[in-house]
Amino acid sequence: MSDIVLYTVISLTLLGILAAVILYFVAQKFKVVEDPRIDAVEEVLPHANCGGCGYPGCRPFAEACVKADSLDDLFCPVGGNEVMAKVAEILGLEAVEAEPRVAVIRCQGSYEHRPRTSRYEGASTCAIEHALYTGDTDCPYGCLGLGDCVAACDFEALFMDEKTGLPYVIDENCVACGACVEACPRDIIELRKRNKRDRKIFVSCINEEKGGVARQYCKVACIGCSKCFQVCPFDAITMGNNLAFIDSDACKLCRKCVVVCPTDSILEINFPPRKEPKEVKPAAAKKAVPPKQEKAAPAVAAAKETVAVKEKEQEKEKKAENIPAEEKASEKDAGGEDEKKKEAGGSSPEEKKGS
Amino acid sequence: MDKLLTVSMSPHAHGRDTTPKLMLGVVIALLPAWAASVWFFGWGALYVPVLSVLFSVIFEYLIAKYLLKKEPSIRDGSAVVTGLLLAFTLPVNIPVWILAIGTLVAIGVGKMSFGGLGTNPFNPALVGRVFLFISFPVQMTSWPLPKGFATADAVTGATPLGLLKEGMRQGEHVANMVRELPTNYDMFMGHMGGSMGEVAAVALLLGFLYLLWRRIITWHIPVTILTTVFLFSGLMWLINPADNASPVFHLLSGGLMLGAIFMATDYVTSPMTPQGMVWYGVGIGLLTVIIRRWGAYPEGVQFAILIMNAFVPLINMYVKPKRFGEVKKNG
Amino acid sequence: MQKLKTFPKGGVHPPEHKLSAGSPIETLPVSGRVAIPVVQHLGAPAEPVVQRGEEVKVGQLLAKGTGFVSANVHAPVSGKVFRIDKKFDASGYKRTSVIIDINGDDWDPEIDRSTTLRKEITASREEIIEKVQAAGIVGMGGATFPTHVKLNVPRGKKADILIINGVECEPFLTADHRLMLERGEELVVGIRILMKALAVTTAVIGIENNKPDAIDHLTKLTADEPGITVQPLKVKYPQGGEKQLIKAITGREVPSGGLPVDVGAVVHNVGTTLAAYEAVQKNKPLIERIVTVTGKSVAKPSNFLVRIGTPISALIDAAGGLPEDTGKVVLGGPMMGKAVSKLDIPVTKGTSGVLIIPDNEAHRAPVEPCIRCAKCVSVCPMGLEPYLLMDLGVYEKFERAQNERVMDCIECGSCSYICPADRPLLDYIRLDKLRVGEMIRKARQAAK
Numbered sequence A: 001m002s003d004i005v006l007y008t009v010i011s012l013t014l015l016g017i018l019a020a021v022i023l024y025f026v027a028q029k030f031k032v033v034e035d036p037r038i039d040a041v042e043e044v045l046p047h048a049n050c051g052g053c054g055y056p057g058c059r060p061f062a063e064a065c066v067k068a069d070s071l072d073d074l075f076c077p078v079g080g081n082e083v084m085a086k087v088a089e090i091l092g093l094e095a096v097e098a099e100p101r102v103a104v105i106r107c108q109g110s111y112e113h114r115p116r117t118s119r120y121e122g123a124s125t126c127a128i129e130h131a132l133y134t135g136d137t138d139c140p141y142g143c144l145g146l147g148d149c150v151a152a153c154d155f156e157a158l159f160m161d162e163k164t165g166l167p168y169v170i171d172e173n174c175v176a177c178g179a180c181v182e183a184c185p186r187d188i189i190e191l192r193k194r195n196k197r198d199r200k201i202f203v204s205c206i207n208e209e210k211g212g213v214a215r216q217y218c219k220v221a222c223i224g225c226s227k228c229f230q231v232c233p234f235d236a237i238t239m240g241n242n243l244a245f246i247d248s249d250a251c252k253l254c255r256k257c258v259v260v261c262p263t264d265s266i267l268e269i270n271f272p273p274r275k276e277p278k279e280v281k282p283a284a285a286k287k288a289v290p291p292k293q294e295k296a297a298p299a300v301a302a303a304k305e306t307v308a309v310k311e312k313e314q315e316k317e318k319k320a321e322n323i324p325a326e327e328k329a330s331e332k333d334a335g336g337e338d339e340k341k342k343e344a345g346g347s348s349p350e351e352k353k354g355s
Numbered sequence B: 001m002d003k004l005l006t007v008s009m010s011p012h013a014h015g016r017d018t019t020p021k022l023m024l025g026v027v028i029a030l031l032p033a034w035a036a037s038v039w040f041f042g043w044g045a046l047y048v049p050v051l052s053v054l055f056s057v058i059f060e061y062l063i064a065k066y067l068l069k070k071e072p073s074i075r076d077g078s079a080v081v082t083g084l085l086l087a088f089t090l091p092v093n094i095p096v097w098i099l100a101i102g103t104l105v106a107i108g109v110g111k112m113s114f115g116g117l118g119t120n121p122f123n124p125a126l127v128g129r130v131f132l133f134i135s136f137p138v139q140m141t142s143w144p145l146p147k148g149f150a151t152a153d154a155v156t157g158a159t160p161l162g163l164l165k166e167g168m169r170q171g172e173h174v175a176n177m178v179r180e181l182p183t184n185y186d187m188f189m190g191h192m193g194g195s196m197g198e199v200a201a202v203a204l205l206l207g208f209l210y211l212l213w214r215r216i217i218t219w220h221i222p223v224t225i226l227t228t229v230f231l232f233s234g235l236m237w238l239i240n241p242a243d244n245a246s247p248v249f250h251l252l253s254g255g256l257m258l259g260a261i262f263m264a265t266d267y268v269t270s271p272m273t274p275q276g277m278v279w280y281g282v283g284i285g286l287l288t289v290i291i292r293r294w295g296a297y298p299e300g301v302q303f304a305i306l307i308m309n310a311f312v313p314l315i316n317m318y319v320k321p322k323r324f325g326e327v328k329k330n331g
Numbered sequence C: 001m002q003k004l005k006t007f008p009k010g011g012v013h014p015p016e017h018k019l020s021a022g023s024p025i026e027t028l029p030v031s032g033r034v035a036i037p038v039v040q041h042l043g044a045p046a047e048p049v050v051q052r053g054e055e056v057k058v059g060q061l062l063a064k065g066t067g068f069v070s071a072n073v074h075a076p077v078s079g080k081v082f083r084i085d086k087k088f089d090a091s092g093y094k095r096t097s098v099i100i101d102i103n104g105d106d107w108d109p110e111i112d113r114s115t116t117l118r119k120e121i122t123a124s125r126e127e128i129i130e131k132v133q134a135a136g137i138v139g140m141g142g143a144t145f146p147t148h149v150k151l152n153v154p155r156g157k158k159a160d161i162l163i164i165n166g167v168e169c170e171p172f173l174t175a176d177h178r179l180m181l182e183r184g185e186e187l188v189v190g191i192r193i194l195m196k197a198l199a200v201t202t203a204v205i206g207i208e209n210n211k212p213d214a215i216d217h218l219t220k221l222t223a224d225e226p227g228i229t230v231q232p233l234k235v236k237y238p239q240g241g242e243k244q245l246i247k248a249i250t251g252r253e254v255p256s257g258g259l260p261v262d263v264g265a266v267v268h269n270v271g272t273t274l275a276a277y278e279a280v281q282k283n284k285p286l287i288e289r290i291v292t293v294t295g296k297s298v299a300k301p302s303n304f305l306v307r308i309g310t311p312i313s314a315l316i317d318a319a320g321g322l323p324e325d326t327g328k329v330v331l332g333g334p335m336m337g338k339a340v341s342k343l344d345i346p347v348t349k350g351t352s353g354v355l356i357i358p359d360n361e362a363h364r365a366p367v368e369p370c371i372r373c374a375k376c377v378s379v380c381p382m383g384l385e386p387y388l389l390m391d392l393g394v395y396e397k398f399e400r401a402q403n404e405r406v407m408d409c410i411e412c413g414s415c416s417y418i419c420p421a422d423r424p425l426l427d428y429i430r431l432d433k434l435r436v437g438e439m440i441r442k443a444r445q446a447a448k
């Protein structure tokens, strides 16, 4: 009996030693000499491994930083300037300040704004629906609402709003890694400069159709009328492809364009209420709500209000017969500017908030 | 047009098969064997499977609803099949409380703990059966001998395989034991001790034909298992008939037919490609004979199937179907 | 009767429902305003060559193909060009189209409109290919690949057999069936023309065995045509898939990623063959085609000869109008056709049928977990593993999908058709193909 124990112990010990020796040589052979700075850089990175920098993960990014001669093209959106400064310090390079950015959804085609013209059935991803056809509305540019962007977001910064069928961004969670921009088959999401208090002004539409056609698709489409372009005192707005585009770097957030837009296509978010009584419209919308709730809460409120105001239309819409409501609204919008604003006190704010 | 058209990707047609229909097909295929066991073992064979099915369905429902908190999917009928198969591997005089434990293990551990239908690596019915076999060896090996419809108190005894193993352990020659063992014809018709569903090979084969006709399963797995068992045991028998039972005996005894036709072909736990199925069948056949001949237990089918279940992901990974246009490319 | 041939692996047997098989081809006039898309083929878009306000005749060139893999588009009607604008195509996306206000039916005098059969082929091989290209002929089975490209056998390769695809394995569709019955003589001359263009001496017409009248008819017609035979095929979907058809008839397997001509075979659809006849013998460009309008709820399942550009709503009206309970309208057959969201889209060169599906059959059943029944694997004619490819799509493992040969998928839909758990297998396989295609393109660019 004791023999067996002895032999077992001896053979196991020998085996162990043998394995250790082999392992040692293997480790020697495959040893990779790595720049220790890679570890150092990786250490200060946020370890989100989101790929927002354009590299597969934090370590490859660290390697790229160490290899690079300058940090011009290298930026970690999650860590931002702070982290990049540290990286620069480790490597003895110049940090390039980048403006913090945030994702915005350039589509307001909610159920209310955009009539559904077919029903989509099948795999629940935007990529597939996009490949198949225009989607369940006529707009070939607008949001498909199946949430590929939400699935792509690693930071819980995107959610699908069930009321509108559109995604919305939680500004404070967004690190501008760009995953959603990549994921969206329609290029709706844009990374824009992050302003003070997360204020944003942007044209929330990318429909390149001519005005009339665009409006058929969607009540709040940009029709390329260039009113905003004319009113902008800072030349921040450019026109092209029947669309207005606001350059977030040039925009001074004066909000003049928002007022003139005949289709409510320009969104202003996180602004304090307006002073002029004439411009009730945005005032109602922009209470100083903390950004996180800003989109979700009013959406609910808006929906409730809408029910109260246009109960009948709502019912009809439920039956997917929203054409009458649609037409009425467009008639209203087609009216003169001032008239519209007067009327708008009733309906427009919710629309705006509801998006 | 006031109604909206539906748009989806092709195809716009769908075949008639659905999961519940396939499961129902398996149940129908099991009916002849069930009828046979009622014939042999009396009324007990009627209500034990019913109870087993009830337990399975209830457990699946409860676990899905309260533990996994998802929509219970008993509609798919897989719990019915699991319950029925489990009952078929048990002796008819099984106490109800053991049956309840068996179904709980089969459904709870064998299936739901992996996430429900489609994700379990091991055949749930066999998991339940093996658990009972190990936990309650006494109850699980007192096989009632078929005494026909009339007798209520069945006499219990060993299965032919049990007799064989016992005999061999005592060093007896197989040739001498033949007298104690049932004849091939008796075994084919089901006149032997054993679990409820396994005794009548003829009824099981009927079920097999039905499954093939309905295209619920393909021939690959059952046929390769049975051929492998036949060839391998036949080889050993030819080499040394004194120590080995005849291949026909191997084919007809124990749970081989039930296992090969109904257990090994379980969709979830069998390979996906015809080629893989052949490998899997050969593996089960070899292991069965090895366990029967050299293992500690008289019967090896269940263990063989469970062992091969573990290899299925590997088989799926490496055994690929023949791709169209592949041969030409290489030569 | 000859022995039936078939492809060896996979396939399904969807119910045939050839409701319109007995309806002779009717010519459907078109009026009003039509939109003719300039892209009706696979390949580079054609450039419009007419101006707004220009008067056009039937058969006049509207848009010229750019590059080799492209196809001309001709005016199917006469009238005035109203505008060149973007119009909905079958996907709902807008495509450049020439919009014409129809005025009379004024044909280009070059075109021989008589119905006399012109048998002798005077055109040389090059002339045939030239004429086919000029006529804008594309594969009319639905793939819409420019025909002249297929007739130009690449250098170093040799075709030795021409296969004429009269299989029509899609349920419901009968356009090719009717064509074979009613235009058989012209079809046979068309086959001769294609044989001459390809310089082959053998041609086989493959027809599924559910069309015995067509088989008989063509067998009779080809009795004294040396080199042309009719081959009845087993009724199995996708018997008419190019690769499956070649395998069934010649036993040769087109290598993965390769072309049929790699194994010496060229396949043309019967519709394409007829168009080639008309182009070469009658100078007539591809301006009309046969379209089946069918469906269980359709009052009058029919086969129409219509001009390209006719809105499908007009076809549906001619077949008895859109039934009340319509849930889905599909261009093509139920297995590979394309569901549309609107009815004011034009018939194009690849539109083989309009299938109307009642609402109770138009929806997919809820997706259930895969029970790993392996049915999808066993029906895949390409020897793929659809369940795996779908999972790889869901989990975005596109490299692995590429290694599992997802690009070989012919999108026949057999897997989605058979799956008892109603899984959207082909949806995700298409996603795989999309992404893998992008990857391949990127890799190619990087290599450059």
Ligand code: SF4
Binding pocket: C379, C380, C381, C382, C383, C384, C385, C386, C408, C409, C410, C411, C412, C413, C414, C415, C416, C426, C429
């Ligand atoms: S994987 Fe592709 S080729 Fe195979 S059955 Fe599915 S659709 Fe057809």
Ligand code: SF4
Binding pocket: C369, C370, C371, C372, C373, C374, C375, C376, C377, C386, C387, C418, C419, C420, C421, C422, C423, C425
């Ligand atoms: S046919 Fe459907 S259920 Fe069966 S293995 Fe394929 S995907 Fe899974």
